[in-house]
Amino acid sequence: MSRFTIRKQKPKTFLLSLFAVIFIFIVIGFFISLKWGQATISWRILYEAITYQGQDKEHLYIQTLRMPRTITAFVIGVHMALAGLLTQLVTRNPIASPHIFGINAGASLSVVISLIVFPSFTLTASVYFAFIGAILGALLVFSLAGIQQKQHVRLALAGIAVHFLLSSLTEGLIIMNQHSTDSMMFWLVGAVNQAGWQEVQTLLPWSITGITIFLFMLPSFRLLLIDDDVALSLGQRIMFVKLIGMLIVILLAGSAVATCGPIGFVGLLIPHVARLLAGEKLGTLVPLTGLLGGLLLVYADFFSRFIAYPYESPVGILTAVIGGPFFIYLARKKGRASL
Structure with missing residues (x-):
């Protein structure tokens, strides 16, 4: 049986209404993110900017700063939410996420090393380094704890230990190389304010690749909802499916971290919210998780602008405030269940 609580599938009318409401909130989130911030823009200027009918300073401010920032926040949210969902499916661990399992921290360490050793590297090149770091971080966690179905707390503790180890190394490198990493402390918390x-x-290429493979493998990923022994008895290559799943996680999480830093807890929180709303059917759960992840990060980025107004705050601060207590709740709940 699945290690997740199986919930009755919601009626189609409810799901259609749910997706419609989420879509409306996403549209609202995009507009308020474009309009409000350090500079308030009138609705007329906003309309002219998004329809490219003006080239004044305010129009360019929207077109070159706020539009790519908002789009990046949404895409990063989709990446992290889907990576979190797939991590939980592969490990059958409801408290799993790329952030907790050392994937984000490994990618961050690798990106920082690449920028120190090769300061002229482009963003595209740093993405490949992030993939390498994400793979090494995940391998380190799994080598310490394994991926057995009943090792929820052990796997989480190993992930937290590796996360803090790699994060400490990253911060140490930044402190010792301040001349080349003076702007990375802000990035290290997770920020989209510099996105263009x-x-x-x-x-986008990594998004299209990762999500396409995810959807193509969706029938196979349904095997992850049942025990390995049952899947093997049906003649299914369960380990191959898990390997592809983790590669997709590394693809989505690694590219997100390389772009905007290790924004935490999105991949932990959103899949649970999506399951609560829509149940376990992957055909509904996957798109809902992606949309909710994008929705969360768009609004988190918007509200983070006012935490220390008029100065910018990393969006990772807000996601940590939301996700940290949720992780503690899940860890305590699963710890009591394993006793």
């Missing part, structure tokens, strides 16, 4: 069209262009 270059970041959007870098992310």
